Amino acid sequence: MTTPHDSRSAVLTGLTGLSDDVSDLSARLTRIGAEVDALTALLRTGAMPAAATSHAVPPLVAPTQSPYAPGFQVPTPTFGPAAPTAPGVGTTPPNTVITNPVPAGSVPGASIPCAAFLGAVPTGTFRPNPAAGYPAPGFQAPGYPTQGMAPMQVPVPPYGVPGYPTPPKVPLSERLSAAFERGLVGRILAGLGVGVTLIGVVLLLVLAAQAGWLGPGLRVAGGGVLAAALAGTGLWLSGKPGYRAGAIALCATGVGAAYLDVLAATVIYHWLPDVAGLLVCGAIGGAGLALAHRWSSQALGLLVVVPLIVLVPVIADGFTLVTACFMLALSAIGLLLQIDRDWLGLFFARVVAASLTLTAAVMSANDDLRADGATAWLYLAVGLLGFALAIGGTLMALRRTGRGAEYALTGMLSLVPFVVASAAAHSVPVAVAGFTCAVVLVVLVYASDTLAGVTLGVRQIWLTAAAVASFAAIATLTGGQAQTVTVLAVATMCAVAAPNLGDTGKAVLFIGTAFGALGAAGFLNGDRLAALIANDQLTGDRLTWEPVFAIALGTTAIAVGYGYQQLTDRDSARVMWCLSGMVTVAAITDLCVSLGVLIDPDAGFRAGHVAATIVWMTTAATLLWYARHNGSTRALTLTAGLVLVAAAVAKLFLFDLAALDGVFRVIVFIVTGLMILTLGSVYAKSLTDDRHQPAR
Numbered sequence: 001m002t003t004p005h006d007s008r009s010a011v012l013t014g015l016t017g018l019s020d021d022v023s024d025l026s027a028r029l030t031r032i033g034a035e036v037d038a039l040t041a042l043l044r045t046g047a048m049p050a051a052a053t054s055h056a057v058p059p060l061v062a063p064t065q066s067p068y069a070p071g072f073q074v075p076t077p078t079f080g081p082a083a084p085t086a087p088g089v090g091t092t093p094p095n096t097v098i099t100n101p102v103p104a105g106s107v108p109g110a111s112i113p114c115a116a117f118l119g120a121v122p123t124g125t126f127r128p129n130p131a132a133g134y135p136a137p138g139f140q141a142p143g144y145p146t147q148g149m150a151p152m153q154v155p156v157p158p159y160g161v162p163g164y165p166t167p168p169k170v171p172l173s174e175r176l177s178a179a180f181e182r183g184l185v186g187r188i189l190a191g192l193g194v195g196v197t198l199i200g201v202v203l204l205l206v207l208a209a210q211a212g213w214l215g216p217g218l219r220v221a222g223g224g225v226l227a228a229a230l231a232g233t234g235l236w237l238s239g240k241p242g243y244r245a246g247a248i249a250l251c252a253t254g255v256g257a258a259y260l261d262v263l264a265a266t267v268i269y270h271w272l273p274d275v276a277g278l279l280v281c282g283a284i285g286g287a288g289l290a291l292a293h294r295w296s297s298q299a300l301g302l303l304v305v306v307p308l309i310v311l312v313p314v315i316a317d318g319f320t321l322v323t324a325c326f327m328l329a330l331s332a333i334g335l336l337l338q339i340d341r342d343w344l345g346l347f348f349a350r351v352v353a354a355s356l357t358l359t360a361a362v363m364s365a366n367d368d369l370r371a372d373g374a375t376a377w378l379y380l381a382v383g384l385l386g387f388a389l390a391i392g393g394t395l396m397a398l399r400r401t402g403r404g405a406e407y408a409l410t411g412m413l414s415l416v417p418f419v420v421a422s423a424a425a426h427s428v429p430v431a432v433a434g435f436t437c438a439v440v441l442v443v444l445v446y447a448s449d450t451l452a453g454v455t456l457g458v459r460q461i462w463l464t465a466a467a468v469a470s471f472a473a474i475a476t477l478t479g480g481q482a483q484t485v486t487v488l489a490v491a492t493m494c495a496v497a498a499p500n501l502g503d504t505g506k507a508v509l510f511i512g513t514a515f516g517a518l519g520a521a522g523f524l525n526g527d528r529l530a531a532l533i534a535n536d537q538l539t540g541d542r543l544t545w546e547p548v549f550a551i552a553l554g555t556t557a558i559a560v561g562y563g564y565q566q567l568t569d570r571d572s573a574r575v576m577w578c579l580s581g582m583v584t585v586a587a588i589t590d591l592c593v594s595l596g597v598l599i600d601p602d603a604g605f606r607a608g609h610v611a612a613t614i615v616w617m618t619t620a621a622t623l624l625w626y627a628r629h630n631g632s633t634r635a636l637t638l639t640a641g642l643v644l645v646a647a648a649v650a651k652l653f654l655f656d657l658a659a660l661d662g663v664f665r666v667i668v669f670i671v672t673g674l675m676i677l678t679l680g681s682v683y684a685k686s687l688t689d690d691r692h693q694p695a696r
Helices: 004-045 049-054 172-181 184-211 216-237 244-267 274-295 298-315 321-339 344-363 366-370 374-398 404-424 428-446 456-477 481-500 502-524 526-531 541-567 570-599 603-629 631-659 663-692
Strands: none
Touching (some): 184 216, 184 244, 184 298, 244 298, 244 321, 274 298, 274 321, 298 321, 298 344, 321 374, 344 404, 366 404, 404 428, 428 456, 456 502, 481 541, 541 570, 570 603, 603 631, 603 663, 631 663
């Protein structure tokens, strides 16, 4: 009769057997995985699998204890009286640990390491268990010893970790050979052929005319026939497999030759009016770029545009406004290619083609710009058209590219003609163009929420370009003292507006800081410093503008310090406030002296220095008072106040004592001394009060 005890024993026995089977299966799978890993490592090193015999790998054995609970003892109940068994085989008393034999040559009870399997199974003590069926009698892993084994050593670390064998370096000759096989030689020869052929066309049209060879009609007709033949051959080759590079080169050469031929007929022989020549050249360039769009070949577009940048001035005998217009027409036609193409290289070539030719033309037309006549306004119109094409191309590209900053930076090359013109000549049209570009860029920055692809980086580039254009325009319209004051005014506006401009606030603040630094650099002018020491430097316009400059400089310094306090961290704000304070003290000194000289050239100079010294001491007293009531900036403010006291005393003895005389010397010493005495006594009393203040 089966008792409940026997039923429970049977269930436990079944569960124990099932657990052993599962453990056996897990061990077998783990061993298979280890062998696969070892084989993979051997294949990575390039060795044959037979080389694995040099790596000693311990065979996996079935655990007698659960690997997830080290030390766990498996109870093994018995069923009735034990039957006679062979030596070494029998039942195990309940609640005992199974002791298994170990392989020959190993220490009984020793653990076989399992860490080499990299966490595939939990760490624990494993012993062979033939009774569980693992390993099978006579089983031996192929290529691996089963006795006298050492822990497995993985021969190659995983990919990406230090020590992984780097692939062999390919020699330069082999890399060049591979590049040549990919068509590099063909592309190099094709590009070289385009350039050489177009130079030959230029020689036909220009040098032949200078030497009197052939007639004008034959030269132009020969160029046209050559252009048509090249383009036709390229179109014919485009339908044949393997001739794409040759077809692109031939078509680019034909388009360039036709463009130069029509340009020669317009500029050299004057057979066509300028407007008609522009239209025909625009159509030729448009056909070439349309073919590049159809073939999805940026190389074809580059081979059309780049050679013309170099060769068009040769045909037109230099850089002129007409040359600039021809290149601008080519750039305008190329704008159509950006509707559904992300071609940064061609965009760069287009912008450079228009900007470079116009810049060179501006540099050679200084007299026309200074005259502010119709020609100057025509230069203005051409420059603004080039700027509009660059901005339009940038906005079109931003819709489908991840390189918005590169496009924006390239588009700003269209401002180069205005910057160069502002440095070459003071011209109202140039200034108007600069301010117009700056306004357009600022509007784009703060209306960019409705524009696709305009990132913070693009907006910062536009803001910087607007600042450059504004500075160029200011330099064109103003000069001397007025220019410096205007620059400082722009710096003040930027610093005040920056905290209210969101994510572009810091960029505007940095621009204001740059303008402020340019304006403050004027204070280091030798004449201005000499005017603070000698009483014969401020004359003429300097006498009137100097107080205005001092006020503008002090206002800018305070505004910049405030902007940094609002937008930057505490340490940056402190440093900027220190610099701003120094600049403000210098500006106040300049204001006192310049106002005194403006009122009375003799007595006013000395009175101004008396006022400046008193202002220094007043500022120092204010800083020391602030240090007593604001613990967060106590050390910095206290240091600044003491330094200013020392500077005021040094000025008193090194300059005022020698430069001032009479009542002014008496006044400055008495007033300064009384201020120092008062400041010292008040500060000492405040320290005493703090010492006797009961602790809270």
